[in-house]
Amino acid sequence: MRTTLVIARRQLASYFNGPAAYIVVCLMLGFLGFFFWQTFFLQGVTSVRNLYELVSVMLVVAAPALTMNLIAEEKRTGSIELLLTMPVRDADVIVGKLLGVLGLYVVFLAITFVYPIAVSQFGNLDWGPVWSGYLGLFLQGAAMLSIGLLASSWTDNQVVAFFVGLILNFAFWFADRILPFLPRGLVTSVVEWLSFDRHLTPMTRGVVDTRDVVYFLSLTGFALLLAFRSLESRRWR
Amino acid sequence: MTDVMIEARELTKRYGSVTALSKVSFDVRRGEVLGFLGPNGAGKTTTMKILTCFIAPTEGTARVAGCDVFDDPMGVRRALGYLPEHNPLYPDMLVLEYLRWVADVRGLKGEEASRKIRKAVEATRLGEVVSRQIRELSKGFRQRVGLAQALLHEPPILILDEPMSGLDPNQAVEIRDLIREIGRERTVILSTHNLAEVQVACSRVLIIARGRIVADDTPEALRARGGRARYRVTVAASNGKREAAREAFGRIEGVDAVRPLDGADAREVSFEIEPSSDRDLRAELFRAAVDAGLVLLELRREGQNLEGIFRELTLGGDAQSQATARPEGGAGPARRAASEAPPTEGSADEPQAPTRDAAADGKG
Numbered sequence: 114m115r116t117t118l119v120i121a122r123r124q125l126a127s128y129f130n131g132p133a134a135y136i137v138v139c140l141m142l143g144f145l146g147f148f149f150w151q152t153f154f155l156q157g158v159t160s161v162r163n164l165y166e167l168v169s170v171m172l173v174v175a176a177p178a179l180t181m182n183l184i185a186e187e188k189r190t191g192s193i194e195l196l197l198t199m200p201v202r203d204a205d206v207i208v209g210k211l212l213g214v215l216g217l218y219v220v221f222l223a224i225t226f227v228y229p230i231a232v233s234q235f236g237n238l239d240w241g242p243v244w245s246g247y248l249g250l251f252l253q254g255a256a257m258l259s260i261g262l263l264a265s266s267w268t269d270n271q272v273v274a275f276f277v278g279l280i281l282n283f284a285f286w287f288a289d290r291i292l293p294f295l296p297r298g299l300v301t302s303v304v305e306w307l308s309f310d311r312h313l314t315p316m317t318r319g320v321v322d323t324r325d326v327v328y329f330l331s332l333t334g335f336a337l338l339l340a341f342r343s344l345e346s347r348r349w350r
Numbered sequence: 351m352t353d354v355m356i357e358a359r360e361l362t363k364r365y366g367s368v369t370a371l372s373k374v375s376f377d378v379r380r381g382e383v384l385g386f387l388g389p390n391g392a393g394k395t396t397t398m399k400i401l402t403c404f405i406a407p408t409e410g411t412a413r414v415a416g417c418d419v420f421d422d423p424m425g426v427r428r429a430l431g432y433l434p435e436h437n438p439l440y441p442d443m444l445v446l447e448y449l450r451w452v453a454d455v456r457g458l459k460g461e462e463a464s465r466k467i468r469k470a471v472e473a474t475r476l477g478e479v480v481s482r483q484i485r486e487l488s489k490g491f492r493q494r495v496g497l498a499q500a501l502l503h504e505p506p507i508l509i510l511d512e513p514m515s516g517l518d519p520n521q522a523v524e525i526r527d528l529i530r531e532i533g534r535e536r537t538v539i540l541s542t543h544n545l546a547e548v549q550v551a552c553s554r555v556l557i558i559a560r561g562r563i564v565a566d567d568t569p570e571a572l573r574a575r576g577g578r579a580r581y582r583v584t585v586a587a588s589n590g591k592r593e594a595a596r597e598a599f600g601r602i603e604g605v606d607a608v609r610p611l612d613g614a615d616a617r618e619v620s621f622e623i624e625p626s627s628d629r630d631l632r633a634e635l636f637r638a639a640v641d642a643g644l645v646l647l648e649l650r651r652e653g654q655n656l657e658g659i660f661r662e663l664t665l666g667g668d669a670q671s672q673a674t675a676r677p678e679g680g681a682g683p684a685r686r687a688a689s690e691a692p693p694t695e696g697s698a699d700e701p702q703a704p705t706r707d708a709a710a711d712g713k714g
Contacts, residue, residue: 115457194434198430201427348405
């Protein structure tokens with residue numbers, strides 16, 4: 114646990130030491146600002162539902178961008194060897210890295226909190242769905258960042274890691290949108306169940322269903338487990 | 351705890367169909383500095399990665415500081431300081447920040463951490479750069495940061511993979527002295543291509559080729575394997591004294607063979623003289639030269655150097671006879687050891703089959 118936190122801290126600090134994380138976060142905030150206010154006054158509703166959708170879309174690109182270097186870069190430079198010959202377990206590395214990038218994501222979410230605060234100035238904002246929506250965004254972010262981490266553990270090339278992460282995250286995000294084109298039946302229900310939107314939307318409306326929470330948590334856990342296996346496989350190859 | 355700090359037993363590592371390491375066994379005792387020598391791709395780095403628990407052996411096992419690499423990898427890692435081959439560092443960190451982080455990962459806290467960091471910085475003489483970014487440092491300083499990292503928690507065992515590669519001669523001497531100093535109280539394994547480093551820094555040499563150990567001895571004993579000393583004599587060769595000189599030296603009792611060597615300078619001629627016994631012939635060679643009216647320019651007694659041994663042991667087949675300049679001289683134990691080495695035709699046995707070039711790198 115202690116080493117996990119040491120690794121998480123170092124990961125978070127490295128984001129703030131370099132320009133990459135600032136660029137990604139600023140771009141996200143810029144897009145969010147533009148698209149959020151563009152429709153806000155047209156709709157004329159004191160709700161931040163748009164925010165969840167926008168963050169969700171942006172994460173499809175931002176999550177792999179923030180996670181692509183997590184393991185791939187350590188593999189490329191060889192520092193993974195240094196890390197894993199110190200008294201550090203493979204799991205410490207995987208979980209620590211995720212906590213580090215999750216820390217940055219939480220900072221981003223905290224900044225976006227100015228939106229509900231601003232919106233509440235225009236009228237009566239229902240704070241219940243805001244809290245549950247942010248919980249949903251946090252959970253979905255954790256799942257998407259874990260998927261990015263998994264992609265990063267598969268390669269020592271950041272570009273490859275980025276695109277693999279992008280494709281996987283896009284698949285989960287897009288699943289909901291291809292439903293009308295699929296034949297009704299088992300396939301549709303499985304694809305629908307796998308999609309992010311299916312589980313995020315209720316939370317943005319203020320409904321926190323255990324099944325949705327479990328979905329995000331198990332997706333996160335599964336991606337982390339695969340990443341752990343991928344890291345561990347070096348020993349036996 | 352016993353005196354044996356590292357115990358490798360029949361370590362075998364296969365990467366797919368390629369056998370990188372084949373039944374390698376050795377012990378390293380406390381206070382030993384073991385030089386790991388071998389051509390590129392011989393299995394040095396693989397062995398080190400196994401000992402540091404970065405990868406697992408396909409067969410066999412090892413105990414490091416009493417901990418098994420399979421059962422207690424954390425115990426092994428706690429007892430080790432490791433400098434990997436290309437000395438990976440985090441270039442975005444400051445030197446001090448990096449060492450603090452290493453101390454953190456190692457679980458050192460507060461006063462103890464500060465004290466040990468200070469000690470490591472002093473030992474590696476990093477004082478002037480502690481507040482610089484690692485990316486700005488020269489290769490020599492980076493190497494010292496890597497060493498400081500390995501030394502930080504004062505481990506009983508240090509494993510250093512090519513600690514002196516890429517350093518200029520001054521830096522190499524500094525690092526070598528540092529390693530020797532460390533080796534007084536601790537166990538050190540270091541791998542290198544540089545034979546001169548081994549002779550100076552190591553108390554024991556392990557030569558590995560094609561995944562097998564081909565020699566395990568002290569540098570002196572290895573050199574002694576190369577057979578008797580030879581003499582190198584240079585005389586002024588004006589007005590055709592070449593043959594006269596050859597005869598004069600050949601007449602001395604105890605001289606087996608006199609071979610003229612090709613020199614660049616036409617005004618002198620050199621001979622390599624092989625004795626038939628261990629008796630020192632220098633005085634007689636001098637007298638013979640004087641009696642024959644020759645002007646002696648140089649007279650030297652040379653032992654077989656480690657380079658020759660290295661080439662004999664790590665090259666196989668016909669390359670071996672080319673590598674040893676002397677046709678009949680190498681019939682000592684070294685030659686026998688080499689013939690025990692595995693046949694070379696199994697090129698599938700070796701990721702990068704050591705060529706003569708690979709061994710020539712070792713001359714560094």
